Amino acid sequence: METQKLKGQSALVTGADSGIGKGVAIALAQAGAKVLINYNSNQESAEEVVAEIKEKGGDAHCFQADVSSEHDVQAMFAKHLELFGSIDILVNNAGLQKDAKFIDMTLVDWNKVIDVNLTGQFLCSREAAKAFLARGVVEGVSRSAGKIICMSSVHEVIPWAGHVNYAASKGGINMFMKSIAQELAPHKIRVVGIGPGAIQTPINKEAWETPEALDKLLELIPYKRIGKPEDIGKLVAWVASDEADYITGTTIFSDGGMTLYPGFEDNG
Numbered sequence: 001m002e003t004q005k006l007k008g009q010s011a012l013v014t015g016a017d018s019g020i021g022k023g024v025a026i027a028l029a030q031a032g033a034k035v036l037i038n039y040n041s042n043q044e045s046a047e048e049v050v051a052e053i054k055e056k057g058g059d060a061h062c063f064q065a066d067v068s069s070e071h072d073v074q075a076m077f078a079k080h081l082e083l084f085g086s087i088d089i090l091v092n093n094a095g096l097q098k099d100a101k102f103i104d105m106t107l108v109d110w111n112k113v114i115d116v117n118l119t120g121q122f123l124c125s126r127e128a129a130k131a132f133l134a135r136g137v138v139e140g141v142s143r144s145a146g147k148i149i150c151m152s153s154v155h156e157v158i159p160w161a162g163h164v165n166y167a168a169s170k171g172g173i174n175m176f177m178k179s180i181a182q183e184l185a186p187h188k189i190r191v192v193g194i195g196p197g198a199i200q201t202p203i204n205k206e207a208w209e210t211p212e213a214l215d216k217l218l219e220l221i222p223y224k225r226i227g228k229p230e231d232i233g234k235l236v237a238w239v240a241s242d243e244a245d246y247i248t249g250t251t252i253f254s255d256g257g258m259t260l261y262p263g264f265e266d267n268g
């Protein structure tokens with residue numbers, strides 16, 4: 001039986017009713033953490049994730065909150081503390097795309113992506129850090145006072161024409177993650193970025209739903225397979241555990257080699 005690396009801990013995962021967030025929530029629960037499943041609009045899917053975790057013997061609840069709303073985020077953290085007494089792990093996963101050619105991109109779509117993908121991580125991390133600082137390290141639970149895991153993307157380093165709001169939000173997450181990691185490390189709080197490549201979820205359905213689209217996508221992936229939410233879930237569960245206690249302020253890519261500039265494979 002797999003050891004429960006996160007036993008006695010609780011985690012809040014944003015956007016956990018779908019895709020990567022769902023995979024992360026399930027992996028954290030399998031590692032022994034109690035999980036709060038945040039969703040914005042799809043209550044039914046969130047309840048299905050809760051049911052799946054409970055069926056496997058875990059403990060989970062769900063809570064509606066828009067991560068770009070300060071009021072909602074504060075209410076969500078209050079609920080987490082009411083349910084579980086404290087918090088050990090925040091996974092800033094919620095994110096979206098509003099794609100357009102640069103000159104056609106509206107201010108509304110620019111702001112929406114920055115508000116959810118970047119400001120959402122700021123609002124949630126600030127609440128988590130306050131709770132971690134108020135409690136400190138609890139011996140026998142974790143060597144760290146708390147862990148903040150920021151879902152970034154290969155697009156924190158790979159430019160992405162037609163998606164400048166998204167790429168800017170992920171580039172922003174990189175410096176946000178590093179800066180708060182620097183500020184919080186003396187307080188025994190770790191902050192780590194995760195950079196997924198192409199993971200099979202609803203966000204990028206058009207890139208894998210037909211065999212032709214998938215073949216084209218695989219040209220960008222040296223390892224020649226699309227990633228699955230479980231790939232990221234297992235990584236996050238490990239990063240959140242004491243096995244990764246010396247890791248802070250860096251992004252770990254899980255991308256089948258997408259950041260290896262595959263266009264140069266045959267000498268460019």
Ligand code: NAD
Nearest residue numbers: 015018019020040066067093094095153196198199201203
């Ligand atoms: P997804 O669309 O399946 O999931 C996104 C989640 O974010 C959904 O649950 C959605 O409801 C939630 N969300 C959106 N706006 C929200 C808001 N205002 N408040 C709360 N929740 C909100 O897509 P996914 O692929 O699972 O994406 C999850 C994260 O992973 C995102 O940050 C995305 O940028 C990142 N990512 C995905 C891939 C990929 O290939 N799928 C690659 C790199 C990074």
